[in-house]
Amino acid sequence: MLGACTDPPIAAQPNPLCASIGCSDECETLRVEPCDIADEPCRLSVLTSVQCTRGLELVAPPHVAVVEPHADAGAATQRADSGVAANAPDGGSIDNPLTTPSRADAHYSKAMQLLGLLEPGLQATAATAREFEGSSGSFGPAGVQVVTQSDETQWRNMARLAHEYVHAIQEERLDTKQWRARLADEGVRHQAFRAHIEGEADLYERLSLAFMQRKSLAAADIDEQLRKRRDSSLRAIARSESPGASAWVRVPYRAGAAQHWTMFMQRGRRGTDQLADDPPHDLAAWMRRDPVSTTLRVRCSTDVVPPASGAERTSATEEGASLLLALLFQVFPSQTEDERSELWDRAGAWRGDCFEVFATPNSDGTEATSVRWTFAVEDQSAAVELRDVLLARQWLSRESDVTTKDAAIVVTLGE
Numbered sequence: 001m002l003g004a005c006t007d008p009p010i011a012a013q014p015n016p017l018c019a020s021i022g023c024s025d026e027c028e029t030l031r032v033e034p035c036d037i038a039d040e041p042c043r044l045s046v047l048t049s050v051q052c053t054r055g056l057e058l059v060a061p062p063h064v065a066v067v068e069p070h071a072d073a074g075a076a077t078q079r080a081d082s083g084v085a086a087n088a089p090d091g092g093s094i095d096n097p098l099t100t101p102s103r104a105d106a107h108y109s110k111a112m113q114l115l116g117l118l119e120p121g122l123q124a125t126a127a128t129a130r131e132f133e134g135s136s137g138s139f140g141p142a143g144v145q146v147v148t149q150s151d152e153t154q155w156r157n158m159a160r161l162a163h164e165y166v167h168a169i170q171e172e173r174l175d176t177k178q179w180r181a182r183l184a185d186e187g188v189r190h191q192a193f194r195a196h197i198e199g200e201a202d203l204y205e206r207l208s209l210a211f212m213q214r215k216s217l218a219a220a221d222i223d224e225q226l227r228k229r230r231d232s233s234l235r236a237i238a239r240s241e242s243p244g245a246s247a248w249v250r251v252p253y254r255a256g257a258a259q260h261w262t263m264f265m266q267r268g269r270r271g272t273d274q275l276a277d278d279p280p281h282d283l284a285a286w287m288r289r290d291p292v293s294t295t296l297r298v299r300c301s302t303d304v305v306p307p308a309s310g311a312e313r314t315s316a317t318e319e320g321a322s323l324l325l326a327l328l329f330q331v332f333p334s335q336t337e338d339e340r341s342e343l344w345d346r347a348g349a350w351r352g353d354c355f356e357v358f359a360t361p362n363s364d365g366t367e368a369t370s371v372r373w374t375f376a377v378e379d380q381s382a383a384v385e386l387r388d389v390l391l392a393r394q395w396l397s398r399e400s401d402v403t404t405k406d407a408a409i410v411v412t413l414g415e
């Protein structure tokens with residue numbers, strides 16, 4: 001009767017998250033314990049979990065380097081030396097040491113300061129680099145690098161690794177390096193592309209963590225998690241001394257994650273891959289959760305009438321919806337959660353912009369900076385309403401500083 005007293009094997013409980021997102025049989029029964037991502041079997045469990053939630057197997061899993069906590073201080077330098085950072089979606093060129101800003105960069109930074117969107121005395125590129133400082137993962141030609149945090153749980157580090165694995169899957173499918181190179185100089189399309197890749201990585205980082213922890217999350221719970229993450233990002237932007245840079249860095253993650261989740265619910269896993277074939281051309285479309293881009297009403301053009309005689313245009317850039325959001329945070333300095341949500345929606349009404357910076361010679365040989373920011377919103381009544389708010393809130397003190405025409409608002413400020 002050997003074996004008669006042996007308990008029958010306990011049927012593996014299906015992963016509760018699978019009730020919401022659907023899983024294959026192998027995924028339903030997969031068990032993952034908290035582990036050290038420095039160990040190969042641990043990394044394999046994370047990768048399998050990403051594939052269970054996101055779908056699509058990696059043909060060639062990337063090399064993974066795990067940087068120990070005590071090496072934290074040198075991590076940024078190491079990333080730059082390894083060549084990973086040059087193409088990293090999570091920080092990219094921020095590790096490059098800053099050189100003396102060009103004349104155009106210096107005037108651009110001053111223009112941002114005139115609008116209250118950049119900390120006085122700081123360069124815009126440095127402010128962006130500062131916003132990326134907390135970033136602890138990167139992915140590039142040399143593979144994945146994750147900086148583990150000594151005060152974080154193993155789950156947290158596993159989630160970070162999951163995020164980078166999503167980028168590795170994207171790279172195989174999309175050739176993100178080529179996309180980034182193509183869009184680097186196209187401000188608003190570059191932001192939309194970042195929303196695509198970072199939003200997707202952000203979403204599947206969350207889902208993979210919930211999957212590994214076997215959390216039971218209904219679709220409404222996932223909606224709520226994404227909303228809370230968006231709200232914490234909005235609080236960070238509102239508190240930042242450089243809200244322009246903060247919004248530029250953070251908004252694509254949150255707008256993209258929400259949109260990818262909508263696509264997942266509507267079309268399943270294939271939906272997010274189809275999105276890669278025709279990503280929205282502007283960030284505002286992601287913020288509206290509307291994959292259809294609208295025709296932009298304002299774009300920078302070459303025929304320019306300077307705001308003052310003797311002024312020379314030193315730069316003209318399309319800044320996108322994130323800068324409009326940063327502006328709204330300046331106008332409404334203290335916000336409730338509902339108000340932040342409303343400002344997010346208002347920024348989603350962005351329909352194109354041109355941020356022009358001018359230099360005018362002073363008699364002492366220096367140059368004065370002025371800025372003209374023209375941005376379009378949904379329609380003329382929305383433009384008039386926003387202009388009135390800018391004046392009523394005394395963000396702009398003179399009526400001549402802000403005008404409206406054809407659903408566009410023109411803000412002009414100078415030193």
Ligand SMILES: [Zn+2]
Pocket residue numbers: 089090163167197198201
């Ligand atoms: Zn990322």
